[in-house]
Amino acid sequence: MKKCQSFFFISQIAYLCRMKAEIITIGDEILIGQTIDTNSAWLGEQLHLQGIRLNRIITISDAHQEIIRAVDESFSRADLVLMTGGLGPTQDDVTKETLAQYFGTTLVTHPEVLRGIQDFFASRGREMLEVNNKQADLPKDADILMNMRGTAMGMWFERNGKVLISMPGVPYEMKGIMRDHGFEKIRNYFKTEPIIHKTVLTQGLGESFLAEMISDWETSLRNEGLSLAYLPSPGMVKLRISGFASNGNAEAIEERIDTYITELRRRIPENAFGSDKQTLAEVVGSLLQERNQTLAVAESCTGGLIAHLITSIAGSSAHFLGGVVAYSNESKVNLLGVSAQTLASNGAVSEKVVKEMANGARDKFNATFAVATSGIAGPDGGTDEKPVGTVWISLAGPKKTVAKEFNFGKSRSRNVSISALAALNWLRNEIFNRELE
């Protein structure tokens, strides 16, 4: 309906576009804190990525009057209302009836939806109940957004150039409906300009430090009309680059973004480890797979987290042979072959011991590479010489074994997770550079 355009400025997005959206979340389980509303965060991010301004998120209970009031209010402020929840087959869920009434329509059985629901149950070998038949009763004057992952359909209502989309609250059903139909329909209806986003994942540089290192690159990128967002989490910073693809110049914009990404990776090759939804464990796994190499781990302070991250990736058994969680000194000696003498004279958290752990793991598992960690995760156990947060990481390869000392601060859980990421990223670099072979 409206032609919509947004512009990006330094460090924040200014939407010149007048199109606004609101989210209405229906659910008592959210109001009583039993469920955290992750749907709104996901929808908020997706709208933002499409250049649509989210004005408000409102959570209300599953009650007729509350729904009517909230929709009225949101329509008075916004062009697009995304509603989640309240579409279950039980009597508690009044959203469908309420919306049908609000938009002056009635519920009728949609035969193609009924067949879809019957197929859904049949394909899972589950018996279909009478209440599930009712889920095919949907508003006559709404577009049905088929739910391929469940039995509550999405519904698209229009009034005076404004749109309301109602979806079930189950996150993966809601996301499926938006990805399958919702976003495209929104783009077509509101004629929004597509925005292109690419994310570069970095490890090992703090947000401020990174920003300083790449400030001229960032300035040049912004001068070309692209925008940049820093998204930090413990041990990592994601950099998201965005650009508008107006007048069908999507390919040109994509190329321009890629040029900046190539330049960024050239500048911080040791830190930029991947893109978009990748994980470090996945990137390390692919590298090993490509080269037909294998990995083993020897973990003390990380206590199994590195193995857990690696084995969370399906198919990891092809390159990951296993590991030893050597929490006691005795197990470092017995399972990894660390010398009792080295332990006694250097202590477990030391360069020599961590190297012997890495060598031991490599030998015992007969792996190409091994990574080892030994540190003081906290909150107790620190000394003046080795304060809480001291972590030694070692990498062993066919030709060389190396080690580095780190300190990641005082929180036990941060220490453990940052150590695991630092170890995986260093390993990635060494596999790539082939300096241990």
Add this chain to the structure above:
Amino acid sequence: MKKCQSFFFISQIAYLCRMKAEIITIGDEILIGQTIDTNSAWLGEQLHLQGIRLNRIITISDAHQEIIRAVDESFSRADLVLMTGGLGPTQDDVTKETLAQYFGTTLVTHPEVLRGIQDFFASRGREMLEVNNKQADLPKDADILMNMRGTAMGMWFERNGKVLISMPGVPYEMKGIMRDHGFEKIRNYFKTEPIIHKTVLTQGLGESFLAEMISDWETSLRNEGLSLAYLPSPGMVKLRISGFASNGNAEAIEERIDTYITELRRRIPENAFGSDKQTLAEVVGSLLQERNQTLAVAESCTGGLIAHLITSIAGSSAHFLGGVVAYSNESKVNLLGVSAQTLASNGAVSEKVVKEMANGARDKFNATFAVATSGIAGPDGGTDEKPVGTVWISLAGPKKTVAKEFNFGKSRSRNVSISALAALNWLRNEIFNRELE
């Protein structure tokens, strides 16, 4: 002001109390999906636990007019408004000025707050900036709720018997302010009746199955005016029992709840593993500590998660000796002493192999107990005989080694986490029952 009372009914809480609350969350980072609003979930749960009905959660951007409008609307519907965010020292944050104007007061320097902020910086050895001085400028006619964990104070405003509390958005600062001052001030001001809650943690029974098993217990509990909530998560169900302590009978109510908890634990001793904020790893750790016993693990399908859960508990090095993540068959043989013959004739996912893994871990680490897992986590690797989700768990002790087969379904991540919890809970039972010694 108002005398407030609530009543609990079967499966849902009906608040006869007319007192209502709303939450206003301020933050562009939430609207663009960069941050998930966990504050509202926590506040929602806490209000619910105090018998106060949460009517709405509203998220808005950090803009003067938006804040005024949202407060006006919330005050028209509710007696208590909890506001988080927008209190930083930079110019983006306009909440403090906006609220001072809204409540017809001005900002003045609060000397005791200024001293508090100076102490905060001094104790951390950090330099105090000019902008931080401004954080001691606070509304003249508000009660200050001191923030002991940061520099943005909480503020309590009153108007016509209604209350607005403004707090910083950093979760642990917000929670600290509510715990230190907020909830008590709310109870006193609105004269709410205290509610007593206790939670029993269970592992290994699905929600519906558990509900059926304890239905007479639940009925009797409800007939006594207590209420029950089922809070499920993968592999676990938490049971929260609540009761009103009117007329100062808190002790009597607590005793009544304890009687029901004792009866519940008597009925499902193998499943009820702990209470309130405990974790399974913590309960297992305490049991081992008490008995001066030690533990080792041998993980295949759980890939390090059991070790990670155990070592997440500070002090676990006292009873946890370590583990082997034996992802390859070769590592099962070389590191755990599983017989190559057993592996060849039974396959890795079998009773015999998992028992040999447990025995091997117990021997190699010289531990009192060992737990082992071997299964097909998925998504690939299943056969007709051993479908995806098949998991063998074994426990080895001084006198006996036992094993059981489970199937936890098709999702890799669910399989891994449910297997880890099932293994830890079974271990807890065997340590407790001393049947392996």
